[in-house]
Amino acid sequence: MSGVSIQNVEKVFGAVRVIHGINVEIEDGAFVVLVGPSGCGKSTLLRLIAGLEDVTGGSIRIGGQEVNDMAPKDRDIAMVFQNYGLYPHMTVAQNMGFALKLAGVDKAEIASRVNNAAGILNLDVLLDRYPRQLSGGQRQRVAMGRAIVRNPQVFLFDEPLSNLDAKLRVQMRAEIKQLHQRLKVTTVYVTHDQIEAMTMADVIVVMHDGVVKQAGAPLELYDKPMNLFVAGFIGSPAMNFLDATMTAGALVLADGQRLDAPAGAALTEGQAVRIGIRPEDLTVADTGLQVQVSLVEPTGAEILIGARLGDTPFTVVLRERHNLTPNQTITVAPNAGRVHLFDPRTEIRIN
Structure with a gap:
């Protein structure tokens, strides 16, 4: 089981409460998108799941185990950021296998996992290139490959397509969805783009001002928004x-x-x-x-x-x-x- 359970989670920065007692249940293998306007708390919630921020109150469980006090490296998650975060002096293969090298995995196993991930992402012919020799879409694939080789319980995506042009965003969101269908790994994806949310998610969680306004299947939110905020946010052009x-x-x-x-x-x-x-x-x-x-x-x-x-x-x-x-x-x-x-x-x- 690799579901994620978020129970009454709160986050306070100084005197400012940015997450207000959120409850979200993410089933094993689901693709869940956290969506909302800037400042709604979606990226903060993702960072709480990843362990990059400490939980002020409540509980986060991954695979049934509470991870509130667990270091990020021990949570068995892999995170993909919008800025790729590739090492410029390393080749594609070295970037993809670096985390495994740090973990002491033997060279043959690293090579096997890197080659497998490269095959999935069509990076086979790019393994000897450096990041400066790649397009934006190729760099994002490398970042995804670095996550795949770790065989995590949960993938976390923090607005991974924001730096790409419109045509490439459409292509990459299809590739990410197909990747999920192939790997069937629990995925939590953050975006401010409700079109991305509608086209990719099994479940959309709409957030505003640190609270969940509605969660459900994309067409459920489109057909029966439960409040004015969701009605105005989901759908383009707006209602x-x-x-x-x-x-x-x-x-x-x-x-x-x-x-x-x-x-x-x-x-x-x-x-x-x-x-x-x-x-x-x-x-x-x-x-x-x-x-x-x-x-x-x-x-x-x-x-x-x-x-x-x-x-x-x-x-x-x-x-x-x-x-x-x-x-x-x-x-x-x-x-x-x-x-x-x-x-x-x-x-x-x-x-």
């Missing part, structure tokens, strides 16, 4: 939000426009609600919400429309072709089954 009041069976906006309340919604007459509508769940229609177009961005497969509904910014993503121009008023209708409702006071989802 539209509109304030309304339940009036005579309809959701009435401040400018008087109306939407039918979702079937079965637990609302009472006069109740204030915040409506959430994803841009991709809207279509041009004869009836619905009137918005004024301010920007049209065709991407090829889609048309991204920046608009305004009264004083509120409003985004629409259309997959069908429309000849739209700035300042034009259009009517868009949401998919009735895809409208999200939230309590504006508690920010919690209304079922």
